[in-house]
Every structure is written in C-alpha cells, then in structure tokens.
Amino acid sequence: MKRKLPPFPALRAFEAAARLGSFKSAASELCVTPSAISHQVSLLETYIGKSMFVRQSNRVELTPDGQHYLTSVGPILDDLDASTRAVIGEPQQGQLRLKMTEWFAKRWFIPRLSNFLCTYPDIDVKIETGLPPTDFRNGELDIVIHWEDAPVPGAVIEPFFTSGRTPVCTPQYLASHPSLKRPHDLQHHVLLRDETSDGWQEWFDLAGAPQACPSGGPVFAHCELSTNAALNNAGIVLSYTALIDDFLKSGALRPIFDLHTPVRTLYSLAYEQCQSNSSHIMIFREWLFGQVLQDSSNTLAA
Template sequence: MKRKLPPFPALRAFEAAARLGSFKAAADELCVSPSAISHQVRLLETYLGRPMFSRGPQVVRLTQAGQRYLSRIGPLLDDIDASTREITGDAARGQLRLKMTEWFAKRWLIPRLPRFMSVCPEIDLKIETGLPPTDFRNGALDVIIHWGDAPVEGVVIEPFFASTRTPVCSPAYRAAHPELRAPTDLADHVLLRDETDDGWAEWFAAADCAEACPEHGPVFSHCELSTAAALSGTGVELAYRELLIDLIRGGELVQIFDIVSPVRTIYSLAYEAHRATDMHIRMFRSWLFKEILLDAATQDNVLMPLTAAQ
C-alpha cells in the first residue's frame, strides 16, 4: 500500500511549534519567520483535514487531534535525528533543561556533576530549582525531578529515590543536651519543620509515642533551609536519611535515634511521554539510574525501580 506522508517541511514546522508551545519559538529553532511556521502548519492542517491548533490572541494551543499526532510523530522525528547523527558521527551538542528541589540539586546532583560531564560531554545542563507542580506546558523544561511518584497526564514518571526519615542534629547540639535519651524527650526541644512535607507526626507514630508530637517549631519552605538550621545548632531536623548520609557519616550531623519513619518515594524522573526517545533525555536518564545503582551498593532503602535496570 502506498504510504500516506505529509509534506516534511509542514511536519517539521508543526512538531517544533507543538513541542515548544509557540510559533515564534519554532521559527527561531528552524531559522524561519513565524509567518512561515504558520503557513506550513496550515498546509499540514489542510492535508490532514482538521485543525492541529486552536488559535487565540497571543496564544496557540494543541487540539486533541494535535496532541495525538504529536505523541506519535515526535518520537519518530527524534529517532530520525538520533539515527542520522549516529551515521554521520555528529554527536548532538545541546542544552538539557532541568528543574528540581534545591535540596536535591545541592545534596545529590551537584556533587556528581563532574561524573556526568565526563560521561556526557556533549550535554550542557541548565539547572533551576523550585517546588512542584510538574508542568511542561510552557516548553521551558526538558526534565523535572518530580516530588514523589504521583501520576501526571502525558508525563512519564519513573521513581528512583526513596528514603526513611530520622531526627538529626549538630554534634554541638547533641553534646549540649545529654538529657535527650528517648523519643518523648524531643517534645521539649526545637523541632525544625518542613512546610512542604512535615513528617514529625509520622515519625512519633513510628516511635510509638504519637501523643508526644508537639505542634510548635520554626517552619522552613524547603529542606535545604531546615538542614542549614540543623547544621548551625538551631534544633533537630527530621531528615531524609539517604540524602544526608554523607553528612551523617562525616560527623557533621548526628542521628539521634535508630528509629526511622517508613520508606517512601521522594523523587522520580519526569519527562513528557512524547519525548521518551529524545537522545539527551535518554542519556541523562541512563546516567542517573547508573548513579542510583552505585548508591544502592553502599546505602540502605534507596529505591531501585525495575526501569532502572533496563
């Protein structure tokens, strides 16, 4: 049967505009004018017999048909790009835009950047920090380190990091409070709280003294701030143990009790489903899971999903 293939320039213009969420951004990428992108998209819509975008003042959005079409042709164009570069020996140099919590960036990713740069020298990471939600709609991000493992429509969520939580403090704070011997004693101390996910009630329940959990204490917008407060001797932090394992092993923080809260997923790799074959995303994903495998060899309770070994 004869293939039914649309004009390639029109296909390329549509994919760029849909992926970037903007005719102007697509025009910049393809080195043409926005009106040329609009013309090519209309040619494609005429060929297909239906609109791919709904157009409004200052904005264009994919229709349902456009979303379905992008989900199928996006990976195909990525494969063509990767195969062409493989044949020509032209390693694709480019930028991979990441977003994650400040804590993950500082405590996990940045110490490992030299290894990433040696393995993937053709990729320049652009790293920004922030809190959820996981949102790719403005086209400004390629990968998000997703908090937890909650599903997001149209997004691949791959859990890769889990941890228990346990109370930690600075050595100076511990030395100044020898009376701190049982979990219930924490009720009389400064407990550092996380605004995003305060887990003190869960930890006191795990210690079989739920009624002793106080409700007071300074609240921080993210974990990096509460860790800084713990390091300075301000009080006791309920830390994700695996993220601070180096500080604990190095003696900068002291684990006060052996009691830990239940293991929970705290980080997942997230990227748009239609970009699953994107070469730079695949390279970053492969590197990240290999690093997690290395971590798993020396640490407890680090989540290793089945996808990590594939």
C-alpha cells in the same frame, strides 16, 4: 502498501510549533518566517483534513487531534535525528534543560555533575531550581526532578530516590543535652519542622509515644532550611537520611535514635510522554538510574 506521508517541511513546522507553543518560536528555530510556519501548518491541516492548532493572539494551542499527532511525530523526528547523527558519526549534542529543587541540586546532582559532563561533553546542561508543580506546557523544560511520585497528565513519572526519616542533631547539641535518652524526652526540645511535609507525628507514633509529640516549633519552607537550622544547633530535625548522607559520614549530624519512618519516594524523573524517545532525555535517564544503582552498590559494600 504505499505509505501515506505528509510533506516533510509541513511535518517539521508542525512539530516545532507544537513543541514550542508558538509559530514565532518555531520560525526562529527553523530559520524561516512565522508566515512560512503558518503556511506549512495550513498545508498539513489540509492534507490531514483536521485542525492541528487553536490560534490565539500570541501563541497556539494543540487541538486534541494535534496533541495525538504530536505524540507520534515527536518521537519519530527524534529517532530520525539520532539515527542520522549515528550514521554520520556526529556525537550527541545540544542543550538539556533541567529543573529540580535547590536542595536536591546541592546535595545530590551537582556533586555528580562532573561525571555526566565528562561522559557527554557535547550536551549542554541548563539547570534551574524551584518547587512544584511539574509543568511542561511552556516548552522550556525537558526534565523535571519531580517531588514524590504523584501523576502528572501527559508526563512520565519514574521514581528513583527514596528515604526514611530519623531525628538528627549536631554532636554539640547532643553533648549539651545528656538527658536526651528516650523518644518521650524530645517533647522538651525544639523540634524543627518542614512545611512541605512535617513527619514528626508519624515518627512519634512509630516510637510508641504519640502523646509526646509537641505541636510547636519553628516551621521552615523546605528541608534545606530546617537542616541548616539543625547544623547551627537550633534544635532537632527529622531528616531524610538519604539527603544528608555526607553530613552523617562527616559527623556533622548524628542520629539520636535507631528508629526511621517507612521509606518513601522523595524524587521522580519526569518528562513528557511525547518525548519518551528523545535521545537526550533517554541518555540522562540511563545516566541517572546508573548513578542510583552505583550509590546502592556502594552502600551495600560499606
């Protein structure tokens, strides 16, 4: 059966404009004028018989038909790019744009970054930090290290990082409070709290001391700040053990009790569904899950 294929220049113009959300940005990427992009998109719309975009003053938005078409066209062009590079022997290259929390970047990703760069030297990594929400609409991100595992419309969410929580403090703090023997004793100490997810009541419930959980204590915007406060002997923090593995191994922080909250998902890999076949995203995904598997193997061997 004869294929029904649109003109390739029109397809390229549509995909670039849809991905970047702007005819001007698409023109810059493809080294043509914005009017050329507009002309090619109009040709595609005439060929298909449906509008692909809603034109606005300084940007464009996909119609439902345009969004549906992009989910097919984007991966096809990515596959074509990857296949062409493979045939001519050109290495994977370009920029991979990542966003993650500052704590995750410092504690987990950056210590492993050299491994990724050595394995894929032709991929330039751009890293920015920030908190949720996970949002790909401005076209400026390829991957977000997503907090927890809540679904995001139009995005693939793949959990990869889990941990339970337990009270920890410095050896100095513990030595200066020898009477700290039972969970009930914590009610007389400064408990450092995480505004993002304060789990102290859950821990006291598991310890069989629900009434002992005090209501006060310093509240921090995220776990990096509360952990730093504990490192400076300000009190006791209910920490995700997977995020402080190096502090526990070095002895900078010590668990007080052998009681952890249930394991929960802390971070997930997030990327747009329409980019599921992107070679760079799949390379990073394979590397990320490989690192997690290696961490698990090292933990079991220890």
